[in-house]
Amino acid sequence: MICDVVLALDAFELQVSFETEARAIGVFGPSGAGKTSLLECIAGWRTPSRGRVEVAGRVLYDSASGVALDPRVRGVGYVPQDGLLFPHWTVERNLRAADLGRGVPADALATAIEVLELGPLLSRDVSTCSGGERQRVALGRALASNPDLLLLDEPLGALDRPLRRRILPYLVRATEAFDVPLIFVSHDPTEVQAICSEVVVVESGKLVARGNPAAVLGASERAGMDFENLLRGELELDAEGRAHLVLEGGVRVEVPSRGARRGTQALFGLRADDILLALEEPVGLSARNRLRARVERLDADGQDVLLSARCLGPSGAEGPLLRASLTVGAQRELGLVKDGPVQLVFKTQSCHPLG
Amino acid sequence: MDAAVLSALWISVKVATCATIACIVPALAIARWLARGSSRGRSVVETLCALPLVLPPTAVGFLLLALLGVDGPLGRRGLGLDLLLTWQGAVIASAVMAFPLVLRGARTAFEEVDPRLERMGASLGLSRFAVWTRISLPLARRGLIAAAVLGFGRALGEFGATLLVAGNLPGETQTMSLLLWEDIQLGQESRAVTLVGLTALLAFVLLFAANRLTRGGRASR
Numbered sequence: 001m002i003c004d005v006v007l008a009l010d011a012f013e014l015q016v017s018f019e020t021e022a023r024a025i026g027v028f029g030p031s032g033a034g035k036t037s038l039l040e041c042i043a044g045w046r047t048p049s050r051g052r053v054e055v056a057g058r059v060l061y062d063s064a065s066g067v068a069l070d071p072r073v074r075g076v077g078y079v080p081q082d083g084l085l086f087p088h089w090t091v092e093r094n095l096r097a098a099d100l101g102r103g104v105p106a107d108a109l110a111t112a113i114e115v116l117e118l119g120p121l122l123s124r125d126v127s128t129c130s131g132g133e134r135q136r137v138a139l140g141r142a143l144a145s146n147p148d149l150l151l152l153d154e155p156l157g158a159l160d161r162p163l164r165r166r167i168l169p170y171l172v173r174a175t176e177a178f179d180v181p182l183i184f185v186s187h188d189p190t191e192v193q194a195i196c197s198e199v200v201v202v203e204s205g206k207l208v209a210r211g212n213p214a215a216v217l218g219a220s221e222r223a224g225m226d227f228e229n230l231l232r233g234e235l236e237l238d239a240e241g242r243a244h245l246v247l248e249g250g251v252r253v254e255v256p257s258r259g260a261r262r263g264t265q266a267l268f269g270l271r272a273d274d275i276l277l278a279l280e281e282p283v284g285l286s287a288r289n290r291l292r293a294r295v296e297r298l299d300a301d302g303q304d305v306l307l308s309a310r311c312l313g314p315s316g317a318e319g320p321l322l323r324a325s326l327t328v329g330a331q332r333e334l335g336l337v338k339d340g341p342v343q344l345v346f347k348t349q350s351c352h353p354l355g
Numbered sequence: 356m357d358a359a360v361l362s363a364l365w366i367s368v369k370v371a372t373c374a375t376i377a378c379i380v381p382a383l384a385i386a387r388w389l390a391r392g393s394s395r396g397r398s399v400v401e402t403l404c405a406l407p408l409v410l411p412p413t414a415v416g417f418l419l420l421a422l423l424g425v426d427g428p429l430g431r432r433g434l435g436l437d438l439l440l441t442w443q444g445a446v447i448a449s450a451v452m453a454f455p456l457v458l459r460g461a462r463t464a465f466e467e468v469d470p471r472l473e474r475m476g477a478s479l480g481l482s483r484f485a486v487w488t489r490i491s492l493p494l495a496r497r498g499l500i501a502a503a504v505l506g507f508g509r510a511l512g513e514f515g516a517t518l519l520v521a522g523n524l525p526g527e528t529q530t531m532s533l534l535l536w537e538d539i540q541l542g543q544e545s546r547a548v549t550l551v552g553l554t555a556l557l558a559f560v561l562l563f564a565a566n567r568l569t570r571g572g573r574a575s576r
Contacts, residue, residue, distance in 0.1 A: 045474050071477040084475050088493050100489055101480025145479050 001025070001149075001181065002054040005041045009034060014205040017051075024175065026196035026213055027185045034205040035185040036081075039151045042183065043078050044071035055149045055181065072101065077147030077180070081154040083138035085126045091137050092122040098145035105146050108178075112140040115177045116170050131159050132167045139171065143178050150175070150182035156191060165269070168194060168354050172267060189217035190228040190269055194354050218308065218323055227272040227306065229322045231255075231351060237262045245351075249319030251311045254288040255351040267354045272306065274350040275324035278343040279334055289351075291344040295336055296321065305331045309342050360549060362526050363534040370442055370517075370530060371510035374449035378457045378506050383499070386461035387491070391470065408455040412515025419448055419520050438520070445521035445528050449510035456509050460502020464495035501568040508561040512554065 004017040014034040018025075027035050040046040042053050042060065050063040060069050060076075085094050095112065098104045113119055116136045121129060129137060135155050142150060155171065156164040172194050175182060184195050192199050193213040201209040201216060209216050218227065233247040235255075243260035245253045245268060255268050281290050293309035305326050311319035322344055326336075336342060385404060389397055407415050423438050425431045430439075438444040468491055476486040492499070514532040521528035523537060531550055538547040 043474075043478055045471075045478075071474065072480050072482070074478070076478055078475065078478050080471070080475075084469075084471055086472060086475075086490060097476070097481075098479040100485045101476070101482070103480075141479075 001056070002052055003038075003042065003183075004051040005038055005048045005053065006050045007034075007037055007041055007046065007048045009037060009205065012205040014038060016200070016202055016205070016207050018200050018207060018210060020198055022196070022198035023179070023181045024196045024198070025183050026192035026199035027183060027202055028187060028189070028192050028199050028217060029202040030187060033202045035202055036153055038202070039078070039153050039183065039185060042149070043076045043151055044069060044074050058148070075102070075148035076151055077142030077145050077149070078151045079135075079138045079142045079153065079155045081157045083134045083155075085129075085134055085138055085141070087126060089126065090122070091118065091124050091126055091129065094126060094137055095122075095140050095144050097141055102145060104144045108146050109144040111177055112143045112174070115174050116140045132163050135159065135167060136170055139174055143174060143180070147180060150178075150180050152182060152184045152186075152195075154185050154187070156188070157186070164188070164191070165352065165354070169267075171195065172354060189213070190230065190354075192217060193230045194267055194269075214321065218321065227323050227325070229270040229272065229275075229320075230354070231268040231270055231320070233266065235260050235262060235264050235266050247311070247320050249311065249317035250313035250315060251291060251319035253291070253351065254348045256348060256353070259353070268351040269354045270322070270346060270351050272323045272325040274346055275322065276345040277307065277324055277326055277330070277334060277336065278345055279341070281343055282345060285345065286347070287345045288348045289344070289346045291319075291322075293322070293342050293344050295338055295340050295342050298331065298336065298338060300328060303328050307331070307336065307342070309344060311344065357546070359525060359529075359534060360531075360546065360553070363529050363531045363550075364553065366442060366445075366526075366528065367511055367530040367532070370445045370449055371453075371507050371513075373443075373446040374453055374510040374513075375457070375503055375507040377446060377450040378454050379503060382454060382457040382461050382502070382506075386458050387465050387487070389458075389462050390465035391473075404458050405455045407452050412452060412513070413519060415451060416448060416516035416519030419451065419516060423447070423520065440522045440524065440528065442521065442528050445513075445517045445530065448516040448520040449513040452513050452516055453506040453509040457502045457506035460505055461495075461499055464498025464502060465491065467498060468494045497568045501565040504561050504565040504568065508558060508565075511557060511561075 002019045005014060007014040014037050016038055027038065029035055037046060041048045047068060053061040059067050060074050061067060086097060095109060096104050116139060118136060118140050121133055126134065126137065139155060156167055159167060168191060175195055184192065186192050196213050199213040199216050200207050231245055231247060231253055233245040236244045236246055237260060241257055243255050243257035245255045245266060247253060292312045294312060295307060296310050297308040299306045305328055307324050307326060308321055310321050313319050324344060389401055421427050422429050423436060423444065427433055429436050431437050438447060472490055473486050476490045512532055517530060518533060523529050523533045531554055535547055535550040
């Protein structure tokens with residue numbers, strides 16, 4: 001995918017340019033950074049001043065050669081922040097909207113209904129749907145239209161945080177089930193990490209960082225103390241029915257077993273402030289997870305510190321980088337320093353399923 | 356109610372209905388263009404279309420006479436139309452007078468449709484026609500019906516232009532407004548009162564319906 005867009009906006013000029021092989025790209029940045037304008041240029045809702053947009057070798061826009069495909073033929077599935085459902089239609093008619101245009105393949109519709117659990121909503125008027133239901137319908141409508149590119153513009157942005165976390169697994173499952181290239185705009189690092197394999201950070205219309213979501217969004221200036229770690233791995237069930245998530249490096253984390261199926265890939269969230277830190281493995285503690293780790297970074301922000309620690313597997317292999325928050329006082333008292341050892345301690349219930 | 360009143364009522368309703376229908380298609384097309392277009396000519400077209408609202412009806416009637424008269428470009432020796440002193444002529448006069456109201460209402464109705472919904476339709480591959488018929492028109496329908504109702508009301512009460520173009524022929528072109536004018540001229544006060552009551556009742560019902568439709572449309576959005 002090539003995305004090179006220059007567009008004059010009221011407050012600044014949007015200038016974003018990147019070329020990537022990644023199929024799921026996150027666009028991260030604060031409100032008003034130009035993220036929605038970027039997506040609208042890709043969808044053909046706005047015309048850039050200049051640039052080039054190319055998806056899977058197909059040129060959608062190229063100012064140099066005068067190519068500017070009509071939105072009707074761009075093959076883009078767009079999910080804006082407010083869903084933008086057709087208010088005079090039922091849920092089912094919204095899902096079948098592309099029947100009047102590029103068509104709705106029966107299997108795509110069936111998959112969208114199944115993965116997003118839309119079956120019970122089909123006959124409902126969209127005005128009676130809740131915010132979360134509306135976003136699921138909007139996502140289903142875009143996916144059922146069999147797009148070549150999915151544009152997700154903060155699809156969970158209008159929902160409160162608990163609801164966002166409940167809807168996120170649908171989004172993760174849907175993007176995995178359809179395997180369509182996508183651009184996902186969000187200012188929630190957890191969502192970007194859960195969905196994307198690469199992220200670009202846009203601030204005031206300029207691309208300021210790019211790379212692996214965990215690395216880029218875990219940087220101190222973006223992570224914040226409410227940072228949420230993502231644990232992605234394969235589920236194992238032991239003889240007593242407890243579920244363990246096996247992460248890279250063989251690091252094992254006990255997670256809630258409800259709904260867990262052996263051998264499946266799973267995604268869990270773990271908030272930075274849900275992790276306790278210790279210098280030695282604690283005893284007589286109810287928390288089930290005690291991970292050996294090595295401190296890689298300590299980023300102070302006033303009285304708060306965000307600690308980045310590399311987990312170590314049983315054989316000493318390097319596991320995932322997790323972030324934990326603590327106070328400056330706690331850091332001093334423990335004597336935590338870069339490259340020093342640390343134990344990460346957290347409860348099974350602190351891990352909540354995201355997909 | 357005497358036969359003259361019933362005849363005038365029938366002619367008024369017939370003329371107003373046909374005039375409203377004649378207005379709707381061009382009004383929808385122009386309203387849509389005014390609501391969504393970006394061409395520079397929009398304000399000129401908008402002003403031209405609004406002229407019948409501010410011109411004296413007799414001036415509009417005079418212009419129509421010039422167009423539809425025997426020697427006019429649309430008249431017998433021009434395009435071959437022979438509409439003077441006919442109920443169809445009254446339809447033309449009423450349609451021209453009602454057109455600005457229908458156009459304004461339709462334009463507002465289209466402007467109240469979120470343009471992003473139309474873009475979303477395009478992104479799903481819908482043709483311009485499908486976006487227009489399946490998204491824009493249904494979403495604007497309440498406002499459009501209200502505009503048509505107002506246009507019908509305007510056509511029903513038309514007087515000056517109709518008198519000049521269609522005359523005042525009882526049973527042919529004599530509408531309620533023309534009969535009322537005649538009754539006042541001839542001092543037939545009791546029938547005039549009946550006609551005023553009837554026209555007031557019709558006007559109330561039409562305005563009430565238009566208001567309900569407009570408010571209902573806003574509440575449902």
